[in-house]
Amino acid sequence: MNCYIDAGNSRIKAHLARRSQKAVEPEVIDWPAADEPDAVGALATRLEPLLVDEKGRSPKQVVLASVVEARRREWLETAIAEVCPQAERRWLSVPRKCCHVRVAYESPEGLGIDRFCAMIEAHARHADRPLAVINAGTAVTLDVLAADGQHLGGLILPGWRAQLEALRSAAPALAPAIDSLGRNAGPVRASEPVAEVPEATRRLGLAADTATAIELGRHWLLAAGVNQMLSVWRERLAEQGELLAVLSGGDAGRLADLVDPAIERCVEADLVLCGVVRLARARR
Structure with missing residues (x-):
């Protein structure tokens, strides 16, 4: 199974995908406060119920998309490594073209990954x-x-x-x-x-x-x-x-x-x- 994470500025949304699931069923996690003395530990505690199921199984891969600043990306990366160290962590980037959507930006990496993901999903549905x-x-x-x-x-x-x-x-x-x-x-x-x-x-x-x-x-x-x-x-x-x-x-x-x-x-x-x-x- 894989875990998919959308780490936004306000909240983190995550979906643990099992083969039997057809729909995306998100869990919502709050970011630790900026002055949290152990932000990584607090985030790991919130992530653990999602990343480790009732049988102690964790995902083989965690796929992440985020527009937050480097500090919070590091928090997330480290917290995931603490909870499920064997899981591969894969950060998504914006391609020039994918899923029948072609990016207008001259440099696709300048477009927020959240915007691109919203576009490809909207285009697929409509x-x-x-x-x-x-x-x-x-x-x-x-x-x-x-x-x-x-x-x-x-x-x-x-x-x-x-x-x-x-x-x-x-x-x-x-x-x-x-x-x-x-x-x-x-x-x-x-x-x-x-x-x-x-x-x-x-x-x-x-x-x-x-x-x-x-x-x-x-x-x-x-x-x-x-x-x-x-x-x-x-x-x-x-x-x-x-x-x-x-x-x-x-x-x-x-x-x-x-x-x-x-x-x-x-x-x-x-x-x-x-x-x-x-x-x-x-x-x-």
Whole structure:
């Protein structure tokens, strides 16, 4: 049996593949905190139930795809070696062409492996039509595929949490409002009573307090960027068929709600991890 791992910036998703399994059944593992005194040990403890089954068997090969920084890759590599030292560890890289998808980048290694895996899986599920493949996680990535699998390029936007982190760093005075969003505690109230929000303001989607202004702002930012991109490429690729937006990632559901209703869309779970399995098994 093999283990397939998608190590993202927020979480680690893993799938232990047995011959009897046809579907990908992921396990989700949290990264240790940055200040964890024994990050490798903590990660090994979390990985052990996945990598060693009830009969004490471990995978012959662990296939990994990751876009995280070198430090956390080292944590993962060392933790796996501690849990199952006999397992071969194989890190995937982006090829120029595989699974009928051809990369637009002049240097394919510059494209995130998560984006490539999401594209090949989306293309396999929705062949012969143009696609916008959107992964909504720490970052929101959007890649466009022509109907024949030619990658036309993409964009990267900060996700919901990344926007808050950036605001906190750049404007520390907004921290109380940002904290209230993180606690789901509702808007921060001023010491004086807040006037009723005018109906015209409600219709425009504007806020009358700072926390709500931040919350609406980050939604509008993503909605504007994603919908503009989808609109442009829907028109440019119209001769190839109707553009389909394929969304995945932890925030895919709420991003799908912001997509223009005129754009056909679907939300699919574990698109990257399924693509990791597909790429690892592919005959190029």
